[in-house]
Amino acid sequence: MKPLQDLARQLLEAGDVKVVIGYQDGRRGVQPAFITDPAQAERLIFDHRCVHNLATYVSPRRGHVKRLGRAAVMLKGCDARAVAGLLRESQISRDDVVLIGVRCGGVHDTPDVSGPLTAETVAPRCHGCTVREPSLPDHLVGELPPAPPVGRDLDADVARLMAMPAAERLAFWTRELDKCVRCYACRQVCPLCVCERCIVDKTQPRWIEPSAHARGNLAWHLTRAQHLAGRCSGCSECERACPEGIPVHLFNHFLAGVVRDAFDHVVSDDPEVPAPVGAFRKDDAEEFIV
């Protein structure tokens, strides 16, 4: 913890940044911390409970954070992919942020779990992780902990769904989406939902019905997932944020596979690699165009 806290203190004292966005202990588990006073840097921690993807706080939509001034943000390897997305799409420039990478041994699915990381508690995004030591950040802190236990495999979840007859799959999603109350937590928590005005909030004309009925809910969730195809960094914060426990990230994970197969593209933490939606190649697959 000390190297992390020392680094945060130095960055604040030197005036390099006005705020360090990290993690702190709360009454009910770990929560995001916004440290502006060097004397408070000792509040910063990093452990298995630090599941939040803090990249979302450097998105240009975050007016309150932006008004504090230049920010440093703590990133796990998976979170760095989201920052790379913001850079790739010119939502932020590299000079806007100082990136503090943390070596990671996996995180719990929720930030209020105490005790060791187990196959039952480990977040699905940790499955097969190859970025436990992020490469994008300016600073890298901590020792590399042991690899996390093998937990829920999203590939297997998607394969199980795709193996179902279409009617059964529709029944699965009907049951799940029936719970949706349209709180838009999935959108708000997403580091790559960067639109200043979301299509679902447009009223003239109204493209997507705002009502929480079957038609409106299906239209919303498919549109959300489509807009993130080839862009989603795979953090599954959308799913953690859902108050109704809808496995919304399965849509994103499925589409990541589609984009991989169709465009040979996997979202990485290299901002120089363009996303398929933002690049034109003469040899792009076109079989999806009807």
Next chain:
Amino acid sequence: MSTPLSIKHIDSAQLEGLVAALVGAGTTVIAPARRGDARDTVGYRAVRTMAEVVLDQRPDNALKAFFLPPTDPLLHYERKGKDVTLTEVDPQIAPRVVLGALPCDVAGLPIVDRVMNWDYRDEPWFGRRDATTVIALACDKADDACFCSGVGLAPDSPQGADLLLIPTPAGFAVEVHSDKGVAFVAQHAAFFADARDATEVQAFRQRIAGLLPHAEGLDPDAARTWIEAHFMDPHWAQLALACHGCGACTMVCPTCHCFDIVDEQEGVTKGTRRRNQDYCQYGLFTLHGAGHNPRGDQGARIRQRVSHKFAIYPDRFGAILCTGCGRCSRSCAAGIDMFEVVERIAGLQATLDEEAPTGGEL
């Protein structure tokens, strides 16, 4: 705590029989039950038998959805030539029973009644309220997000309940708390027995006393005093730093009751006017047609939510718009803890009180 009108007893087997009789007679019974979804969540839903009912887990969804649904059709419209036909949806619904609801969910209902019967009587709300007999279950499932006892309620509060069940070794003591409850017990008298030894109930009450040590000292009055004098305080913007600006907290809240009204087309000539839950945490909620937004950032929106609950509603309707259920805290992806928010604000007021000169000349 209000004194029950009378006390009865019901065995577990009789409760099972009561549910079967209600369902058999065509009454919808709404209770906590597994929702059969991927995450195996427990939520309020219509059940067919007592075997489906889950009484030892906290339901994830809000009971209010059965009174103020996330979306609710108000009328259908159809245009034929120059004529428009409107068909209103009848707000009267068939009698139904809510069974085993958490006292903090149930307590929200009479709090919201006040605003729903303010400048006009909200027919869809009271249509559902009048049709529903509410049977709450005294709660022993407190966790660190709960703070009912900090806002004047308790895990065994009967507020809003027609009947309150209190677990005993042989079943449940049944406290009758309303005329509707009296009528319900009379109508289904075969399932209810005379009250048993009161010591069984006392044993349960002893077990739940002190389950919420953190909440006991909460001072919502101090929070109200601070809020009323600090509309422009930078504290609100600070609070908004972590907030994602989603409406999960409002959607799951037993007392948040705001809504939007939309017309949705179904084809070219027909459509439906719907009332949808809609809340102050969204930028769109207060966006004016001309483009101005009086609550232009998340700090203003958080201030609205906290102020409405702990200052504005108490001022206008004489009740705190919060039952301390902790759902907002549990559902917040950013870890914002409503208990902590109120405690901190009350603490700011306590500091001001200490600094203020007491007695003597000013």
